[in-house]
Amino acid sequence: MLLGDGSPTRHLQLLTKQETKIELIGMNENNHFKGEGPKEIHQLKKPLIRRQVWIKNNERKLAWAESWWNIEQVKVNLTNKKEPIWKNLTQDRSELFREIDTIGLVTSNWLEKEFSCKGPFWSRNYRFFRNRKPLTIIREVFNPYIEKWIGNSDIKKFENLYSSSS
16 A cells, blocks of 8 residues: 555555545645645645545545645646546546655544544655656555555554654
C-alpha cells in the first residue's frame, strides 16, 4: 500500500471486496499552510486549494488523505470533487507519473479518535506529474484496520520513524 503506484482507493476496494468511496471533508483556498503540508507544496503555482477526504467503505474510515492543487488545475482535473482523484485523473487516459517522496509514521490524537484505534499510523506523501510538471501533492494516512486484509505491518519496529501531525 505504501509503495504502490496505483490508487489506494482502488486498492482498498479490491482488498475489501466492498465499494470504497471518499467523503469530502473540505476544499479550501489557503496559501498559508505554516508547515502543515509536505515540503514539495512550494512546487505548485499559487493560489492553492487544499482538499481533504476520508477513504471509507461501510462507514469505516480506512484512510485520511489531503491534497494540494493549483486552483486552475482543480478546475481542469477534479471535475467531480466527490470522486477519488484517480477517477478524475484517469477519465481522459492521459499519462501521469507518480513519485513517492516520504513514507513515515504519524501520531495524531484526532486520527486516533476518527480511526478508533491508537497510533502511530503509516503515512506517505507523493506527487503526481503531468507533462513533467507537478500536478498535485498528496498525503495519505492509513487506518491500521486495513491490516485485516494486508497482514500485520509490525509497526512497532518502525516507531523511531514517526513524526507528529496536527
